[in-house]
Amino acid sequence: MGGDDFHKGVKEPSVKLNGYRLRILIVHTRWNSEIVDPLVEGTITALLQYGVQRDNIVVKDVPGAFELPGAAQRLIKQAQYLSSADSPPFNAAVCIGVLIKGSTMHFEYIADATANDIMRVGLETDVPVIFGVLTCLTEEQAMQRAGIGRNEYDRGHNHGADWGAAAVEMALLQL
Ligand SMILES: Nc1c(NC[C@H](O)[C@H](O)[C@H](O)CO)[nH]c(=O)[nH]c1=O
Numbered sequence: 001m002g003g004d005d006f007h008k009g010v011k012e013p014s015v016k017l018n019g020y021r022l023r024i025l026i027v028h029t030r031w032n033s034e035i036v037d038p039l040v041e042g043t044i045t046a047l048l049q050y051g052v053q054r055d056n057i058v059v060k061d062v063p064g065a066f067e068l069p070g071a072a073q074r075l076i077k078q079a080q081y082l083s084s085a086d087s088p089p090f091n092a093a094v095c096i097g098v099l100i101k102g103s104t105m106h107f108e109y110i111a112d113a114t115a116n117d118i119m120r121v122g123l124e125t126d127v128p129v130i131f132g133v134l135t136c137l138t139e140e141q142a143m144q145r146a147g148i149g150r151n152e153y154d155r156g157h158n159h160g161a162d163w164g165a166a167a168v169e170m171a172l173l174q175l
């Protein structure tokens with residue numbers, strides 16, 4: 001594979017909601033918002049295509065990727081504690097951010113901590129938490145993975161579509 005052949009997206013699962021009303025949490029960063037925002041939209045679009053109702057998609061924002069796991073944990077546990085017929089717990093969550101390598105080791109430390117803690121939150125809460133954090137060496141790499149690449153003939157693939165599909169599939173596994 002030559003050049004920066006980026007991931008074209010996972011083969012979509014053949015999941016069907018079959019009447020289930022899923023409630024999905026999206027936590028996204030404000031860092032690199034010009035790339036994060038299309039990823040959030042791609043995730044929401046995928047969730048809607050799979051039959052999730054828009055009022056069952058809760059979207060919250062945090063400063064940066066390092067804050068994603070803590071916010072997801074607090075919001076998931078809060079929903080579990082305050083669970084009611086009108087406000088059921090979340091069936092899945094998606095943490096969305098974009099890390100772009102700078103000139104120090106900051107990138108590596110945040111990427112490692114964020115990835116490990118997002119995994120931990122999912123395991124500890126028993127709510128699937130999808131890892132929607134791009135860890136890129138250049139801005140163009142990130143833009144291509146948000147479907148907004150500078151190449152007018154190939155803008156890339158919006159990974160939000162994969163994350164939304166994964167959230168639905170993993171949520172149904174929990175039912
Ligand atoms: N450089 C990037 C950051 N850095 C900020 C941290 O995530 C965090 O908000 C700060 O260290 C305060 O705890 N965040 C990103 O999401 N993307 C970056 O490229």
Ligand SMILES: CC(=O)[C@@H](O)COP(=O)(O)O
Nearest residue numbers: 099100102103104106107
């Ligand atoms: C991912 C980061 O924290 C990075 O953008 C910060 O840049 P730098 O390493 O040049 O401080």
